[in-house]
Amino acid sequence: MTERRRILFLLTLTVLMLCTDAKEPEELTVFCGAGLTGAFNEIGQIYENESGIGVDFNFDGVPALRAQIEQGAYADIVVSANLKHMDALEREGYIDNDTVEIFAGNKVAVIVPNDNPANITNLTDLAKPGVKILIGIKDLPAGDYARRVLDKLAVDPEYGPAYKEAVAANIVSEETTVNRIVSKVALGEADAGFAFISDVSPQMVGKVTRIVVPDEYNVVGKSPLGVLKHSKYPQEAQSFIGLVMSEEGQSILKKYGFIPVNENSMNWQAIDQTSSKVCDNWGRIRWI
Amino acid sequence: MDLNRFKPEIVEPYSRIIYGPGFNLRLRNKILKTGLALAICLTMAFIALPVASLFLKSPLDTTLRSLHDPVVMDALRLSMMTSTLTTLIVVLMGTPVAYVNARFHYPGKEIVDSLIDLPVIMPPAVAGIALLMAFGRMGIVGHYLNALGLSIAFTTLAVIMAQVFVSSPFYIRQARTSFEDVDLAFENAARTLGASRVYTFFHVILPIAINGLISGAIMAFARSLGEFGATIMFAGNFQGRTQTMPLAIYTAMQGDMDVALCLALVLVVISFLVIALVKTLTRRMYRNART
Numbered sequence: 001m002t003e004r005r006r007i008l009f010l011l012t013l014t015v016l017m018l019c020t021d022a023k024e025p026e027e028l029t030v031f032c033g034a035g036l037t038g039a040f041n042e043i044g045q046i047y048e049n050e051s052g053i054g055v056d057f058n059f060d061g062v063p064a065l066r067a068q069i070e071q072g073a074y075a076d077i078v079v080s081a082n083l084k085h086m087d088a089l090e091r092e093g094y095i096d097n098d099t100v101e102i103f104a105g106n107k108v109a110v111i112v113p114n115d116n117p118a119n120i121t122n123l124t125d126l127a128k129p130g131v132k133i134l135i136g137i138k139d140l141p142a143g144d145y146a147r148r149v150l151d152k153l154a155v156d157p158e159y160g161p162a163y164k165e166a167v168a169a170n171i172v173s174e175e176t177t178v179n180r181i182v183s184k185v186a187l188g189e190a191d192a193g194f195a196f197i198s199d200v201s202p203q204m205v206g207k208v209t210r211i212v213v214p215d216e217y218n219v220v221g222k223s224p225l226g227v228l229k230h231s232k233y234p235q236e237a238q239s240f241i242g243l244v245m246s247e248e249g250q251s252i253l254k255k256y257g258f259i260p261v262n263e264n265s266m267n268w269q270a271i272d273q274t275s276s277k278v279c280d281n282w283g284r285i286r287w288i
Numbered sequence: 289m290d291l292n293r294f295k296p297e298i299v300e301p302y303s304r305i306i307y308g309p310g311f312n313l314r315l316r317n318k319i320l321k322t323g324l325a326l327a328i329c330l331t332m333a334f335i336a337l338p339v340a341s342l343f344l345k346s347p348l349d350t351t352l353r354s355l356h357d358p359v360v361m362d363a364l365r366l367s368m369m370t371s372t373l374t375t376l377i378v379v380l381m382g383t384p385v386a387y388v389n390a391r392f393h394y395p396g397k398e399i400v401d402s403l404i405d406l407p408v409i410m411p412p413a414v415a416g417i418a419l420l421m422a423f424g425r426m427g428i429v430g431h432y433l434n435a436l437g438l439s440i441a442f443t444t445l446a447v448i449m450a451q452v453f454v455s456s457p458f459y460i461r462q463a464r465t466s467f468e469d470v471d472l473a474f475e476n477a478a479r480t481l482g483a484s485r486v487y488t489f490f491h492v493i494l495p496i497a498i499n500g501l502i503s504g505a506i507m508a509f510a511r512s513l514g515e516f517g518a519t520i521m522f523a524g525n526f527q528g529r530t531q532t533m534p535l536a537i538y539t540a541m542q543g544d545m546d547v548a549l550c551l552a553l554v555l556v557v558i559s560f561l562v563i564a565l566v567k568t569l570t571r572r573m574y575r576n577a578r579t
Contacts, residue, residue: 061542063542063543064541064542066542067541067542067545117425132439132442134524137525137539137542137543138543139542139543140542171526172442172524172526172529173442173523173524173525173526173530174524174525174526174527174531174539175524175525176520176525176538176539176542184524187420187424187426188424188425188426189420189424189425189426189441189442190442
């Protein structure tokens with residue numbers, strides 16, 4: 001009998017310990033777009049050092065993260081590279097809408113391997129026959145924005161619709177994360193890829209080169225983050241967001257090529273309206 | 289005659305003698321049986337539930353409508369085409385290897401055997417990166433091919449190569465055991481009657497082993513149909529060219545769940561057909577072997 005009582009006592013103790021444990025988080029779960037890996041790992045490290053709370057990242061393509069959340073996955077914070085998926089999650093009631101903030105802007109860049117076998121030096125070269133181009137799938141923020149850039153180029157008489165068709169014909173693969181585009185270009189398997197300016201991480205600097213898409217054709221993507229409604233640690237999550245928005249966080253983002261939110265050069269409102277309109281058209285366009 | 293002397297002297301069951309009085313064998317058996325039944329049920333539920341959920345979660349009308357989606361059609365066509373070609377290549381390449389390894393001894397045979405089995409154990413992502421390092425544009429072989437103007441990555445050929453790489457062991461292993469099961473007496477009889485080696489192979493050995501070979505080929509077909517990791521790394525993801533069914537499921541899951549579910553259902557149905565086919569074929573093979 002005493003044996004049994006002892007076991008019972010130990011069991012109650014463990015349950016109690018588990019209960020008290022739940023109040024003090026050991027780690028925050030952050031679902032984060034794959035392209036933000038470098039910058040957010042760095043910010044997460046700072047957060048860990050300052051608060052003692054671990055940050056557990058799940059890096060993947062934003063549409064994949066959204067699907068996981070919609071299927072019931074647990075996360076405290078979701079970080080997206082574009083507004084579309086965040087809007088959808090807000091509409092569907094997964095996000096605490098008051099917590100959503102835009103933490104950075106981003107622009108499209110064409111990346112080429114350093115030895116540049118196809119000799120691509122400007123946007124026109126992308127239309128040369130035989131060039132192998134990678135693009136994100138249309139649901140991926142990077143893929144979506146790349147298509148908008150091509151749309152803008154198509155309406156410009158200097159490039160025209162024929163240019164867009166030629167580039168589309170050169171696309172050899174639609175990738176599901178932007179990191180895979182960068183690494184395949186770095187490997188030299190493809191001649192060029194559409195990514196964000198910020199996607200060339202410090203490790204990739206020696207392997208790929210960026211070709212800037214001029215501002216008149218570029219699209220500025222807004223990257224939001226927010227706390228999920230079912231988060232067990234909303235306060236801690238809020239303080240993580242605070243760190244991202246702080247000068248320290250913003251300077252890290254800037255280092256990785258993001259546009260910090262306090263830079264006045266961006267007209268957020270105007271960008272938002274045009275982008276959602278083009279986005280609707282894109283859903284219908286089929287490649288090849 | 290006194291029949292009583294044949295009566296067994298021990299009336300008590302052995303178990304009671306071993307375990308002492310109060311031991312109920314029947315009860316113990318019952319508990320054991322219930323336990324085993326429970327284990328089977330749990331295992332069954334664990335496998336059957338997700339498969340059943342696929343069917344329960346996808347309404348039939350939207351799924352059937354998705355079947356006409358160009359993404360689904362392209363993926364289905366590409367998958368069928370590449371998997372069929374892969375199976376053909378694997379059978380042509382693998383049959384001689386399997387036969388030689390079943391019948392002859394030669395130095396380095398163990399190494400060959402292990403190498404053949406390697407892709408089964410290798411994670412597909414490793415296979416993908418290995419293929420890239422070999423046949424990619426900067427790869428060891430691909431480098432020379434590229435100089436000749438041949439580029440494999442991001443083409444349908446890359447899909448087939450990835451599939452051959454991962455599915456060949458499934459055929460070669462099965463073919464080897466099938467050849468080993470063919471009684472040497474048949475072969476010797478044919479040879480003593482004057483049949484050449486090649487004639488014997490095609491007219492004696494092959495007909496006996498054929499069911500095993502076919503079921504091996506079906507397994508290879510099924511494996512190549514499901515190939516994902518190596519394909520997405522080596523061949524990329526392009527609708528109609530390299531986007532096979534598993535890749536299309538992965539891509540569609542990020543946008544259009546209906547399409548993903550539809551493709552998943554098609555693959556489940558094909559998997560069932562494959563199992564049924566292999567089962568009937570192997571059963572027939574053993575019946576043939578016995579008679």
